[in-house]
Amino acid sequence: MSTHTAHSDATTAPGPSGVERVTHATGRSWRHLALLAAGLVLALALPRIIYPPVAMDIAAWALFAVALDLLLGFGGLLSFGHAAFWGGSAYVTGLVAINYGLPFPLAVLVGAVAAMLLALPIGYLSVRSTGIYFAMVTLAFAQMIYFIANQWNDVTGGENGLQSVPTNFFGIEAVETDSFWFYYAALPMIILGMWIAWRVVHSPFGRVLVATRDNAPRARALGYNVEGYRITVFVISAGLAGLAGGLFAISHGFVSLQEVIWNTSGKVVLITVLGGIGTLWGGILGAIVIVVLEDQLASSGFEGIGIITGTVFVVVVLLFRRGIWGTVADFLARRKGREVEGDDVGIADEEHQP
16 A cells, blocks of 8 residues: 555544554564564574474575565565575675685675675666566676676686585584584574564665655655665665575585576575565565475475476465465454554555554
């Protein structure tokens, strides 16, 4: 719903009393705390439930999906080229770790900064387009990065990629050799990335970003620099994608062209749409579904993984237009006779709240 419509409703419909508002806000805070506690427990227990490398993959893809959702769900910009930042950071992280032997948190941060620097010119040239044109421009830039990675053999290793990326962690052998403990060493960086995304969404910047998504001409008329907001969120999104890509590279110990190919950009879009666009929890849920599904199919020897994941995607798009998380949150909210809340299905819906 647009801001204009929401404000119109607010002026014509009777609002709840102050006590009701306080009760509603208190209930919402408790629900948020319960969700955060459940998410933290799940994150801590994940490597005890499934194979630790798979748990690390879920965490990395979840952060990648949240990064894309920041741009797509709250900025209204569909990027088909985010593999450039995920993969670009993976290459930089791998090169730094191999050549300089930095502890992996520092190497990953260097990779994330490199992704943000890469995003500056791409974002500057892309955000003036919207819709399918923006998607195509970002895809074109990502393909350029793929071409460079493939041709620059001396640095990237070409088709062979970067092999034996070390997992240095201040000489702590358990973390450097055991994927179980590596997960717990990397988890704070994943949580940091999630927290940054949450802070962006729930800040005045996030409110303006949603306004530029819903009605860019009106936001521009009010004096907001729409392109500036879009470039900023594009760079933040690229940095979070780079953070996830660097951790993914360290976790696997190698970097290949697979990290920068367009399929990777498509996969993170699939995960985001599957979980629910305009949510922060949907990307996490989508990553769990897709990564576990791919792992189970690969373990069973099934070769048509794309057919299954594609079918799941089509079913969700046809039957759950708001994604899994958005549909469930919407259903529960309607059963309670209240409007859907911002943290459930996107900040835009906060305009519905009394």
